[in-house]
Structure formats: structure tokens, C-alpha cells
Amino acid sequence: MKPSDIVQLRSLLARYYAAETTPQEESRLRELLTAPGLPDEFVPDREMMLSVEAIQPPVGFGQRLADRIDTLAASSASPVVKARRRPRRVVLLRWCAAAAAVIIIAVTAFTRVPSATATPTPLTPEETYEQMEMALTLFSETISKGYAALGAADAIDDEAAENYSVTPIFDNL
Amino acid sequence: MKRIISCIILALSLCASAASQSDIYKKCEKEKSLTTVYITRAMLQMLPANNMGKMDSVTISLLRDKIDNVLIVNADKPKGIEFLKNLRKEFSNNKNSDVLMQINEENSEMRLYCTPLGNGKSQYLLSVFGGSHATAIVIEGSLTLDEIMRMTNGFNTVSPRKSKKKK
Numbered sequence: 052m053k054p055s056d057i058v059q060l061r062s063l064l065a066r067y068y069a070a071e072t073t074p075q076e077e078s079r080l081r082e083l084l085t086a087p088g089l090p091d092e093f094v095p096d097r098e099m100m101l102s103v104e105a106i107q108p109p110v111g112f113g114q115r116l117a118d119r120i121d122t123l124a125a126s127s128a129s130p131v132v133k134a135r136r137r138p139r140r141v142v143l144l145r146w147c148a149a150a151a152a153v154i155i156i157a158v159t160a161f162t163r164v165p166s167a168t169a170t171p172t173p174l175t176p177e178e179t180y181e182q183m184e185m186a187l188t189l190f191s192e193t194i195s196k197g198y199a200a201l202g203a204a205d206a207i208d209d210e211a212a213e214n215y216s217v218t219p220i221f222d223n224l
Numbered sequence: 225m226k227r228i229i230s231c232i233i234l235a236l237s238l239c240a241s242a243a244s245q246s247d248i249y250k251k252c253e254k255e256k257s258l259t260t261v262y263i264t265r266a267m268l269q270m271l272p273a274n275n276m277g278k279m280d281s282v283t284i285s286l287l288r289d290k291i292d293n294v295l296i297v298n299a300d301k302p303k304g305i306e307f308l309k310n311l312r313k314e315f316s317n318n319k320n321s322d323v324l325m326q327i328n329e330e331n332s333e334m335r336l337y338c339t340p341l342g343n344g345k346s347q348y349l350l351s352v353f354g355g356s357h358a359t360a361i362v363i364e365g366s367l368t369l370d371e372i373m374r375m376t377n378g379f380n381t382v383s384p385r386k387s388k389k390k391k
Contacts, residue, residue, distance in 0.1 A: 174263065176270045182261050183268070183287060184279060186296050186361045190350055191376035193334045197325045 052088045059083065064096055248311065248362065252297050257304035261296040265365075268294075283375045291365040292345070298359050305358040312351045312360070315339065321349075324369065331355050338369070348372065
């Protein structure tokens with residue numbers, strides 16, 4: 052192996068380990084490493100490169116990987132949205148439940164808790180009697196007025212019936 | 225989510241409407257321009273059995289046994305009179321309520337309503353509007369109209385019907 056080849060080999064190896072080589076440079080590196088007369092110091096590099104090449108991914112792996120990535124990228128929107136929506140729905144439901152509870156408590160408080168002005172003064176039996184007497188008197192007066200009007204109408208009917216006399220039309224004939 | 229929210233709103237509106245319809249007594253109590261007297265069944269049970277004044281023992285026994293509660297509301301202020309007019313309007317708009325009697329005089333207007341409450345119970349409202357004063361009496365209980373007539377005839381009136389029968 053020429054010294055110029057050795058210099059080139061060193062340069063290519065440095066670029067190879069830095070993952071900066073092109074496919075053409077890797078092909079040239081493979082040629083140099085497999086050339087007869089390779090110095091012993093480059094033997095480990097040759098074994099390593101041949102080992103790496105021996106474990107090349109299966110045929111079509113790259114395409115399948117790209118397809119898989121595309122598929123995941125296309126469907127990635129909905130899981131993310133779902134993952135976000137579910138907590139938002141739960142939070143909204145909790146807010147609704149809390150609002151409903153507050154409204155129910157407020158309605159209950161307003162309707163059930165007696166206000167200071169609504170505190171009734173207890174009546175004695177005598178006062179109850181007086182109030183009931185007044186109430187029934189009012190009922191009585193109203194119903195009496197109604198019946199009085201009805202009675203007056205009945206009286207008019209009776210008078211009309213008494214004064215009404217049937218004149219036989221054919222008697223004068 | 226929409227269904228849940230609409231169910232909650234529906235339930236709340238039903239609760240609110242039920243609460244608004246259930247108790248006219250509390251409505252009246254909240255109105256400061258009214259004078260209200262609320263007599264419960266327990267209070268009526270404490271009435272003495274023997275007659276104290278106009279009411280005879282049969283009337284008192286009907287009061288004690290047949291009436292659940294009585295609300296007497298008086299209004300002297302325009303706001304209170306307006307409130308009682310609205311209360312009467314609620315009764316007249318209620319499909320279950322019947323107008324038993326309506327008397328319009330020169331300065332007064334009287335109406336008697338009856339609303340069946342179920343289980344043989346009824347609610348009677350007598351509203352009297354006269355000039356600058358209004359009174360509403362609400363009686364609830366298992367009273368029939370005949371029993372009301374018996375109570376009211378029991379102490380000061382003679383109905384024209386009876387006088388006609390005497391003829």
C-alpha cells in the first residue's frame with residue numbers, strides 16, 4: 052500500500068468515524084481497507100467496518116420506516132386532540148356540576164330559610180278565634196250577597212209568573 | 225355534554241316553578257306592604273270546643289276537623305292591593321280553579337274561587353277589593369262548599385233559598 056493511500060485511508064477513517072463520509076467515500080474506504088498489504092494498525096478498522104456492513108437493515112426497512120412515520124404523523128392529530136379534549140370535558144362537567152350545586156343551594160336557602168320579616172307572631176286561641184270569626188264573617192257576607200242577588204232574581208221571576216195571565220186567543224172569536 | 229346541561233337546566237327550571245307554585249303563603253309573607261295572618265291546623269285544634277261568640281259548636285268542630293290552614297291577607301297600600309290583584313289573577317288563570325261567585329258592586333268587588341288539591345282537599349280563595357282596601361282569605365282543607373255554607377250560615381245569615389222554602 053502506497054503512503055499516499057495510507058494518508059487517504061487515515062483521512063477517510065477520520066471522516067467515517069465522524070459520520071461525514073459520502074457513499075462514494077465509504078466505497079473508496081472499503082477498497083482501501085480490503086486492499087492487500089493493509090498495515091496491521093488498520094485491521095481493527097477493517098473488521099469494524101465489515102461488521103457494520105454485515106448488519107445492514109433488511110431490504111425495504113427504510114421505506115417501511117418512512118411509511119410508518121408518515122402514518123403516525125397523519126394520525127397524530129386526533130389522539131392529541133382526544134387527549135386534550137377529555138380533560139377539558141371533565142373540567143367543564145365539574146364546573147357545570149359545581150354551578151348546579153351552587154344554584155340549588157341558593158334556591159334552597161332562599162326558599163327554605165325564613166327571613167327575618169317572615170317570622171310569624173304566635174296567636175293565642177282567642178286571637179285565632181277572632182281571626183277565624185272575621186274570615187268566616189267575610190265569607191258569610193259575600194255568600195249572602197250572592198244569594199241575596201239570586202233571591203231578588205227569583206222574586207222577580209215569581210212576580211212575573213203571578214202577573215202573567217194566558218189570554219185565550221180563540222175565546223173572543 | 226349538551227344533553228347533560230339541558231337536563232340540569234330543565235331540572236332547575238322545574239324546581240323553580242314547583243317552588244313558585246307551592247306556597248302562596250310565603251309569597252305573601254315576603255311582601256312587606258301586606259298584613260298576613262296564617263293559622264295552622266294545630267292552632268285551630270286549640271280552639272275551645274264550646275262557643276265563644278258567634279260561632280256555634282258545629283262550626284267550631286268543622287273548623288277544627290276540616291281546615292288545614294287559613295291565610296288572611298289585608299292590604300291598605302296600593303302596592304299590596306296590586307299584589308293581591310296579581311294573586312287573584314293567578315287563581316283566575318289557573319285551569320283547575322273555578323269561580324264560585326263574583327259580585328261587583330259600586331265600590332267593591334268580591335270573588336270566590338275553589339281549586340281542588342286532590343285527596344278530597346280544596347283551596348278556597350275569597351278576595352274582596354273595596355276602594356283603598358283589599359282582603360284575601362285562603363282556606364285549605366277537606367271542606368266542601370256545603371260545609372262552608374254551614375259554617376257561614378251558622379252564625380249570622382239566612383239565605384234567600386231558605387226563605388223561599390218557607391213560602
